[in-house]
Amino acid sequence: MTFNKKKNIGFIVSDPAGLNYLDSYISILKNKSIVFTIIVSKKLAFSKKNKNISRFYIFDDTEKTIDLIKFLKNLNLDVIFLTQSSQKKSIVNKISRNLIKLQTKLFFVIQDYWGMVSLTKTSNKQKLYYLVLNNFAKQITAKYGIEKKKILISGNQTKTKNYSKIKNISKKNILFFSQPLYISGVKENLKKFCHLKKTFDKKFIFYIKPHPLDVKNDYYISLKKKFNVRLINKYESVHNLFLKNKIILNCFSLIGYEHSLYQSYQKKNIGLLLYVRIGKKINKTINNLKIDKLGEIPKDLPGIIINDQKKLFDILNNDRICEQLTSEYKNNVVKYFKKNKKNVKNFYKILKNKVFNI
Numbered sequence: 001m002t003f004n005k006k007k008n009i010g011f012i013v014s015d016p017a018g019l020n021y022l023d024s025y026i027s028i029l030k031n032k033s034i035v036f037t038i039i040v041s042k043k044l045a046f047s048k049k050n051k052n053i054s055r056f057y058i059f060d061d062t063e064k065t066i067d068l069i070k071f072l073k074n075l076n077l078d079v080i081f082l083t084q085s086s087q088k089k090s091i092v093n094k095i096s097r098n099l100i101k102l103q104t105k106l107f108f109v110i111q112d113y114w115g116m117v118s119l120t121k122t123s124n125k126q127k128l129y130y131l132v133l134n135n136f137a138k139q140i141t142a143k144y145g146i147e148k149k150k151i152l153i154s155g156n157q158t159k160t161k162n163y164s165k166i167k168n169i170s171k172k173n174i175l176f177f178s179q180p181l182y183i184s185g186v187k188e189n190l191k192k193f194c195h196l197k198k199t200f201d202k203k204f205i206f207y208i209k210p211h212p213l214d215v216k217n218d219y220y221i222s223l224k225k226k227f228n229v230r231l232i233n234k235y236e237s238v239h240n241l242f243l244k245n246k247i248i249l250n251c252f253s254l255i256g257y258e259h260s261l262y263q264s265y266q267k268k269n270i271g272l273l274l275y276v277r278i279g280k281k282i283n284k285t286i287n288n289l290k291i292d293k294l295g296e297i298p299k300d301l302p303g304i305i306i307n308d309q310k311k312l313f314d315i316l317n318n319d320r321i322c323e324q325l326t327s328e329y330k331n332n333v334v335k336y337f338k339k340n341k342k343n344v345k346n347f348y349k350i351l352k353n354k355v356f357n358i
Contacts, residue, residue: 009355010037010077013044014061014090016212018083020258021110025081026052028348029355037075041091043213065094069101076103079355083110099128105358111141111151129354131347133257134340152351155344171271174316175207175232175245177255181214185282189251192278192309194227200316201228209241210234242270247315247322249274249306252286260302263330264337272326273303276312283307302332 009029011022019040026036030052037055045058055075059068068091072080080102082092099107107128130146131154132138138151176193179186190208197206209232210220217231224231232241238255242248242262248271250256259273277283304325306312315322 006033006035007078007355007358008035008037008076009079009081010039010072010075011081011083012039012092012095013083014041014092015083016044018110019044020254021081021083023050025351026050028351037077039072039091043215059091061090063091063094065098068094069098072102072104078104078358079106079108080104081108081110106354111137127354127358134343152347153343154347154351155340171244171246173205173207173245174247175209175241175249176276177209177238177248177250177253178211178214178220179251179253180211181219183251183285185277185279185285186251187219188279188281189276190223192312193249193276194223194229196309196313196316197227197229199313204246204316205230207232207245209236245271247272247274249276251275251277251282256303257301260333260336263302263333269326269330272315272322272329274306274312274315275303276306278306278309278312302329302336304329 011018011025013019013022022038030036035055036050036053037057038050038053039057039059042058042060057071072095080099082096084092096109105127109128109130111130111132128150130141130151132141132151133155134153138148138153141151142148176190178190181187193208194206200206206227206229208220208223208229210217212234214220214234220231223229238258239262242259248255248259252275256273256275259270263270263273277286304315306315315325
C-alpha cells in the first residue's frame with residue numbers, strides 16, 4: 001500500500017495498560033509512508049521504545065492543557081490513538097477534552113474493558129471510534145450513549161509476538177498484581193491477601209508487584225515489614241512473572257486479560273487467574289466503573305472471581321480445588337479466544353481501511 005505523502009500517526013498514553021497496545025497497532029499499520037509518534041506521561045518514561053517509532057515525547061501530568069494542544073497542533077498528526085485514563089488530570093484526559101481544537105482527521109479511543117469512557121462530549125462531526133475487546137464491552141460502551149457504528153470490536157489488542165511456546169513450567173509462588181493505591185479498596189484487598197501469609201507460609205511464597213503509577217512505595221514496604229511478603233520490581237516483565245507464579249491475583253486490572261491471552265498460546269497450564277474483590281470499598285469501586293450488576297463484566301472473561309476471603313482460603317488450602325479451577329480456567333481461555341479470532345481478523349481490515357483512506 002503506498003501513499004503520496006507521509007501519514008503521521010500518534011499514540012497518547014497515560015496508564016501502563018495502554019503501553020501493551022502500542023506494539024500491536026504499530027505492527028498492523030507500519031509502512032514506509034507512516035511516521036509514528038508516541039506521547040507518554042512522565043510516569044511511563046520507563047517504557048521501551050519500539051524501533052518503528054520516529055518521535056517519542058514525555059510530558060508531566062502537570063503540563064498546562066493549552067501547551068499540550070499547541071504542541072499537538074505543531075505535530076500535524078493525521079491519526080491519534082488515545083488510551084483510557086482513570087486519572088482526571090492526566091495528559092490523556094486533558095487532551096481528550098479538547099479534541100475539537102485539533103485538526104487531526106481521525107481519532108481512536110482504546111477503550112478500557114471495565115467501562116471507563118473519557119470521551120463522551122466530542123463533536124459528532126469528528127471521525128472518532130472506540131476500540132473494545134468484545135461484544136459485551138461494546139454493549140457497555142453503547143450504554144454511555146455512544147453510537148454503535150462508532151464502536152469497533154478489536155479482539156486481542158495486546159501484542160502477541162513474544163508469546164512463544166514454552167516447554168517447562170515450574171513454580172510455587174503466588175503473586176498479587178496491585179493496582180494504583182489511590183483506587184478505593186485496593187489497599188484493603190492487599191491486606192486480605194497478606195493476612196493469609198501466616199497460614200500458608202510453608203506452602204507458598206507471597207509476592208506483591210507494586211503498580212508502576214505508584215511513585216511512592218511506602219505502603220508496600222509497610223506490608224513487607226508487617227507480613228513478611230516479598231516485593232517484585234514494578235517494571236519487571238509480566239510475561240516472565242506469569243511463568244514464575246502458580247496463582248496470579250488482581251482486582252480488575254487488564255493484567256488479567258494479559259494472563260488469559262498468554263495462556264491461550266500455551267498447551268500447558270501456566271497457572272490460575274483470580275479476580276479478587278473482597279470488601280465493600282473495592283465492590284463499590286467496581287460498581288462505579290460500569291453500569292451492569294456486580295461481577296457481570298469479569299464473568300465474560302476467563303478467570304475466577306473471589307468475593308470473600310474464605311473462598312480464597314479454600315483455593316490455597318486445597319490442591320485438588322486449585323488444580324480443578326486451573327484446568328477450568330484454561331478451558332475457558334480456549335473457548336473465549338477461539339470465539340474472538342474472527343473479530344481480530346475483521347478488525348485488522350477495518351482499521352487499515354479507515355487509516356489508509358483518510
